[in-house]
Amino acid sequence: MTTCTALEPDLLEGFREAVGRENVIESPLEVFGYSYDASFLPLDTRTVPQVVVRPRTTAEISRVMVLAHRSRIPVTPRGAASGRTGGSVPLQGGIVLALDRMTSILELDTANMMVSAEPGVRTIDLHDHCARQGLFFPPDPGSWKVSTLGGNIAENAGGMRAVKYGVTRDYVMGLEVVLADGSVLETGGKAVKNVTGYDLTGLFVGSEGTLGIVSRALFRLRPLPKARGVLRVVFRTMDEACAAVQAMLLEGVTPSAAEIMDAACLEAVALARKTSLEAGAGACLILEIDGDGPEALDAQSRRIEAITGQAGRIGFRAAATREETEALWAERRGLSSAVAAMAPNRLGEDISVPRSAFPEVVRRINAISRATGLRIPVFGHAGDGNLHPSVLCDLADPDQAARAHEAVDGIFKAALELGGTLSGEHGIGVSKRPYFAGAVGPVSLEAHRAVKGALDPLWILNPGKIW
Numbered sequence: 001m002t003t004c005t006a007l008e009p010d011l012l013e014g015f016r017e018a019v020g021r022e023n024v025i026e027s028p029l030e031v032f033g034y035s036y037d038a039s040f041l042p043l044d045t046r047t048v049p050q051v052v053v054r055p056r057t058t059a060e061i062s063r064v065m066v067l068a069h070r071s072r073i074p075v076t077p078r079g080a081a082s083g084r085t086g087g088s089v090p091l092q093g094g095i096v097l098a099l100d101r102m103t104s105i106l107e108l109d110t111a112n113m114m115v116s117a118e119p120g121v122r123t124i125d126l127h128d129h130c131a132r133q134g135l136f137f138p139p140d141p142g143s144w145k146v147s148t149l150g151g152n153i154a155e156n157a158g159g160m161r162a163v164k165y166g167v168t169r170d171y172v173m174g175l176e177v178v179l180a181d182g183s184v185l186e187t188g189g190k191a192v193k194n195v196t197g198y199d200l201t202g203l204f205v206g207s208e209g210t211l212g213i214v215s216r217a218l219f220r221l222r223p224l225p226k227a228r229g230v231l232r233v234v235f236r237t238m239d240e241a242c243a244a245v246q247a248m249l250l251e252g253v254t255p256s257a258a259e260i261m262d263a264a265c266l267e268a269v270a271l272a273r274k275t276s277l278e279a280g281a282g283a284c285l286i287l288e289i290d291g292d293g294p295e296a297l298d299a300q301s302r303r304i305e306a307i308t309g310q311a312g313r314i315g316f317r318a319a320a321t322r323e324e325t326e327a328l329w330a331e332r333r334g335l336s337s338a339v340a341a342m343a344p345n346r347l348g349e350d351i352s353v354p355r356s357a358f359p360e361v362v363r364r365i366n367a368i369s370r371a372t373g374l375r376i377p378v379f380g381h382a383g384d385g386n387l388h389p390s391v392l393c394d395l396a397d398p399d400q401a402a403r404a405h406e407a408v409d410g411i412f413k414a415a416l417e418l419g420g421t422l423s424g425e426h427g428i429g430v431s432k433r434p435y436f437a438g439a440v441g442p443v444s445l446e447a448h449r450a451v452k453g454a455l456d457p458l459w460i461l462n463p464g465k466i467w
């Protein structure tokens with residue numbers, strides 16, 4: 001853990017004037033709370049910021065950026081710090097720009113089915129706000145009770161419903177962004193069709209706080225599905241479960257979520273929830289279906305029962321009550337912590353491969369597990385080829401730590417060899433930085449560098465991330 005030297009008194013006074021004295025945090029104890037996020041970064045990677053600044057408006061962000069730019073001070077934007085790759089960790093100290101006071105939902109435009117909101121709004125709050133008007137904001141990262149819209153945009157967050165409804169990028173219609181020098185850029189708007197200039201909105205989605213500070217966002221919405229159901233389908237092998245998902249999608253039965261877990265995950269869930277497994281269970285799908293009403297759900301459920309039957313399922317359960325639905329979802333939602341409880345440390349990864357390569361990448365991960373002698377439970381979003389392998393280890397043991405890093409290297413290599421990516425939804429941040437250049441290649445790297453240099457010529461925005 002590194003601590004940086006204090007900022008100039010004049011600069012601090014400037015921040016106090018910009019956002020109000022009470023919104024500039026300087027006490028060592030309090031700023032320490034802004035030195036970490038939900039990633040698996042070792043402690044010595046982290047740095048305590050010199051100051052935390054909490055703006056309330058776009059104008060305040062702009063004033064802070066003007067001062068930071070003038071003094072060449074690093075600025076790390078921060079939402080709820082639920083990021084998994086160290087994105088909001090202030091690697092070079094400087095300012096943490098906490099967006100947690102910008103929590104207004106500004107306009108719900110039901111006629112155009114769009115909503116605009118500030119970056120600090122929690123995902124679940126926007127979802128619930130829209131749902132009360134019969135509208136649906138689909139992006140639903142597992143962290144949606146805490147994660148913020150700004151963080152979701154910066155990471156292009158996905159979620160369980162991505163298989164049917166897509167990811168954050170698919171809903172962002174326009175942005176207001178404060179650039180590194182404090183100028184305010186507006187992109188996109190309510191016109192559904194818009195090819196006026198480059199797609200600057202798309203450029204900022206997934207840019208991990210390295211190109212600008214999102215201060216407002218406009219999202220499109222969908223009609224809220226009237227009914228939802230949950231199914232649990234058990235197989236002997238991951239191959240069978242993956243084949244079942246492929247068959248469903250090919251036949252035009254698209255569940256709104258298709259979550260997969262392997263045998264090790266099932267064991268973790270059984271241990272955590274004190275339940276027992278079907279004999280021979282080696283993989284499980286938790287499927288969510290939605291539609292216009294109970295008849296539509298019944299029809300989908302019957303088709304899924306038939307398709308998974310042909311794929312060799314050994315168990316099928318459709319939740320009949322709200323309690324059963326909750327219990328089935330709780331298995332999936334509790335999975336991350338259930339898996340984490342199996343070892344002192346867990347290196348959780350987030351690779352993505354073409355859907356057809358899902359079984360092969362799981363086979364390769366199993367081979368890596370055997371070669372390194374470490375357990376690597378795999379769960380993920382089978383419908384979109386996004387997996388979360390968890391390398392279980394004890395990092396206090398140098399030999400295990402070395403094998404765990406070898407396993408992570410092998411997992412990334414397997415993903416890239418199979419035409420996949422380093423990250424499906426968590427971004428590059430700090431943890432995947434060493435792999436970034438190799439994954440995108442020299443030409444793309446230069447294009448990225450040119451974009452970064454154009455928008456943030458002094459490289460003060462979230463330094464140390466991606467690059």
Ligand SMILES: Cc1cc2nc3c(=O)[nH]c(=O)nc-3n(C[C@H](O)[C@H](O)[C@H](O)COP(=O)(O)OP(=O)(O)OC[C@H]3O[C@@H](n4cnc5c(N)ncnc54)[C@H](O)[C@@H]3O)c2cc1C
Nearest residue numbers: 079080081082083087142143148150151154158209214425
């Ligand atoms: C239990 C758990 C489950 C998760 N499940 C999922 C999942 O299903 N899908 C998924 O995609 N992710 C998931 N995540 C990861 C994480 O929740 C998402 O990346 C989320 O979008 C981060 O939002 P945040 O508000 O916490 O952002 P932070 O972690 O605070 O920041 C993330 C990045 O966004 C930048 N940033 C934040 N606000 C702004 C802004 N206003 N302008 C510019 N940059 C900004 C930060 O600098 C940082 O680079 C999960 C995390 C946890 C802990």
